[in-house]
Amino acid sequence: MTLAITIILFFGLIIVGVPLFFGVGTASLFYFTSSGFPLEIMIQRIEATSESFSLLAIPFFVLAGHLMMQGGAGKRIVKVSDSLVRWLPGGLAIVTVGAAMIFAGMSGSLIADAAAVGSIMIPGMTQKGYHKNYASAVVASSGSIGVIIPPSIPMVLYGFIAGVSVGELFMAGIVPGILVGLALMITAGIIATTRRYQVEKFIGLKELLKDLVVCFPAVGMIIIILGGIFGGIFTATESAAVAVVYGLLVGFFVYRELKLKDLPKILIDSAVTSATILVVIGVVGALTWGLTANLVPQRLTSAILSVTQNKILVLFLINLLLLFFGCVMGLAPALLLTTPLLLPVALSLGINPLHFGLIVVSNLAIGSFTPPVGGALYVSSQIAGISIWQTAKGLIPFLAANLIVLFLITYIPEITLLIPRLMGALG
Amino acid sequence: MKIVQKILNDYLGKIIDISAMVIMTVLVSVVFIGICFRYFLDLPLAWSNELSQFLLVWLTFFGAAAATRRAKHLSIDDIFNALGPKTQDIVKRMINALICLFLIFMAIRGLSMARTVWSSKSEALQVSNGLLYLPLSVGFFLMLPYNLYNVFAGKEWSDQE
Numbered sequence: 001m002t003l004a005i006t007i008i009l010f011f012g013l014i015i016v017g018v019p020l021f022f023g024v025g026t027a028s029l030f031y032f033t034s035s036g037f038p039l040e041i042m043i044q045r046i047e048a049t050s051e052s053f054s055l056l057a058i059p060f061f062v063l064a065g066h067l068m069m070q071g072g073a074g075k076r077i078v079k080v081s082d083s084l085v086r087w088l089p090g091g092l093a094i095v096t097v098g099a100a101m102i103f104a105g106m107s108g109s110l111i112a113d114a115a116a117v118g119s120i121m122i123p124g125m126t127q128k129g130y131h132k133n134y135a136s137a138v139v140a141s142s143g144s145i146g147v148i149i150p151p152s153i154p155m156v157l158y159g160f161i162a163g164v165s166v167g168e169l170f171m172a173g174i175v176p177g178i179l180v181g182l183a184l185m186i187t188a189g190i191i192a193t194t195r196r197y198q199v200e201k202f203i204g205l206k207e208l209l210k211d212l213v214v215c216f217p218a219v220g221m222i223i224i225i226l227g228g229i230f231g232g233i234f235t236a237t238e239s240a241a242v243a244v245v246y247g248l249l250v251g252f253f254v255y256r257e258l259k260l261k262d263l264p265k266i267l268i269d270s271a272v273t274s275a276t277i278l279v280v281i282g283v284v285g286a287l288t289w290g291l292t293a294n295l296v297p298q299r300l301t302s303a304i305l306s307v308t309q310n311k312i313l314v315l316f317l318i319n320l321l322l323l324f325f326g327c328v329m330g331l332a333p334a335l336l337l338t339t340p341l342l343l344p345v346a347l348s349l350g351i352n353p354l355h356f357g358l359i360v361v362s363n364l365a366i367g368s369f370t371p372p373v374g375g376a377l378y379v380s381s382q383i384a385g386i387s388i389w390q391t392a393k394g395l396i397p398f399l400a401a402n403l404i405v406l407f408l409i410t411y412i413p414e415i416t417l418l419i420p421r422l423m424g425a426l427g
Numbered sequence: 428m429k430i431v432q433k434i435l436n437d438y439l440g441k442i443i444d445i446s447a448m449v450i451m452t453v454l455v456s457v458v459f460i461g462i463c464f465r466y467f468l469d470l471p472l473a474w475s476n477e478l479s480q481f482l483l484v485w486l487t488f489f490g491a492a493a494a495t496r497r498a499k500h501l502s503i504d505d506i507f508n509a510l511g512p513k514t515q516d517i518v519k520r521m522i523n524a525l526i527c528l529f530l531i532f533m534a535i536r537g538l539s540m541a542r543t544v545w546s547s548k549s550e551a552l553q554v555s556n557g558l559l560y561l562p563l564s565v566g567f568f569l570m571l572p573y574n575l576y577n578v579f580a581g582k583e584w585s586d587q588e
Contacts, residue, residue, distance in 0.1 A: 017518065
């Protein structure tokens with residue numbers, strides 16, 4: 001009964017627009033009081049979640065991404081992807097996906113990626129006669145790769161909740177991320193060919209080499225982050241701190257587009273972005289503690305397993321649930337709320353927690369570009385100057401491609417586990 | 428109302444923003460120095476890990492206050508946006524009143540929690556563990572004026588930068 005009221009209270013509050021932090025906070029306050037748990041534990045849980053060393057990676061990744069974008073890395077990455085693949089059918093759309101994949105290695109923020117890539121590529125594509133809803137759909141859907149390809153903030157969150165290594169999650173994200181990227185590129189290419197969009201010429205080897213050199217410092221950040229983590233030199237948090245310093249150096253001294261007077265705004269924006277995630281983690285941590293103390297996750301698990309023990313079916317249901325949550329709320333809150341409840345179910349079916357992490361993130365990533373709350377969808381539609389429903393129409397084939405890859409990720413564990421295994425992470 | 432707005436925006440707002448910026452800067456520096464000492468000088472610094480954890484808690488709550496001032500907290504606005512202007516006004520006031528109650532209640536409980544653990548010291552830095560609980564209350568008290576303002580002004584506070 002208490003649980004039912006808590007759930008109603010929570011949804012009732014957030015539906016009318018109460019910020020999640022206060023909505024979850026009020027719901028857990030109610031849950032703690034009515035279950036007779038001491039409130040000191042609630043405060044302690046809010047505090048304990050926010051003093052975790054692994055979560056420090058969040059403000060650092062956000063800051064590093066801001067520095068790189070402000071420092072001029074964005075344009076150069078788009079330029080180099082343009083030189084690489086513009087000669088393919090639907091070239092500019094493929095450039096967009098490619099640039100999003102490289103960006104993914106830096107900012108870890110899906111909306112920032114969509115804004116950075118979209119503001120350059122959407123005008124570029126429409127100029128070449130691509131339809132607006134197609135251009136906008138390409139940008140919106142490619143934004144979702146950012147959270148799958150490492151480094152990724154949602155992976156840091158999942159690693160924190162599930163108690164698995166963020167570095168191993170990053171390894172697990174590589175193949176799925178590339179698969180999503182390829183699927184989107186192929187879809188974009190097929191549509192462009194059937195619509196006979198203008199095909200560009202290859203710019204020549206010399207030009208390409210020049211662009212590669214200019215772009216190298218930007219890509220260097222990804223090499224430092226991933227090389228540092230995978231090589232066992234840094235933890236994810238440390239690599240993020242090094243990335244911040246590297247971003248400062250590149251912005252100030254290599255590209256020279258970062259100005260001292262930009263720094264206060266970058267710092268405060270990063271602090272705000274990270275804090276809005278961190279406070280939600282805190283209150284969700286408190287609520288989860290209360291639910292776990294009352295054995296709610298265990299009861300949910302046995303309820304589901306008493307209906308069916310069929311792994312394929314349970315995974316299918318979990319996917320539906322995650323897609324739903326991803327569609328109705330933002331990625332981070334959806335991840336924080338669903339993982340503590342669904343992870344025990346997955347573990348009891350013998351699913352590897354790394355594999356499950358990729359299932360969760362890939363599902364929720366789809367919600368980031370679908371109506372009604374997809375952040376990337378709003379950003380790209382705004383840049384293209386069309387309504388989100390027009391973009392949504394263009395999105396259908398990309399959504400289909402994404403769902404096929406999601407299906408593969410869900411049912412073929414090797415896609416996620418191959419690289420961690422090769423790197424000796426699975427023991 | 429003008430004068431309240433000025434205080435919230437120009438004085439309190441600046442204090443919050445500058446604190447968040449300073450914490451962020453120190454946080455990056457501390458972790459980076461810690462890494463340098465460990466890898467280049469082979470001298471692990473016990474205090475750098477601990478200090479960064481303290482600072483993360485402070486960053487969380489000062490950043491949250493800065494987010495309140497900018498109305499940037501994560502929320503689902505679709506249904507709210509579909510309401511008529513009159514209903515929006517009422518709903519906004521009610522939401523903010525609820526948030527105020529939550530903030531006051533939690534801030535007070537947080538203070539008493541900080542007092543309880545105040546005498547215990549952290550391992551490396553030997554500072555009071557109460558400093559881990561204080562930011563929650565400080566942050567909540569800093570958010571309160573903005574939410575209170577919204578209850579009376581009826582529209583979402585938004586920062587005029």
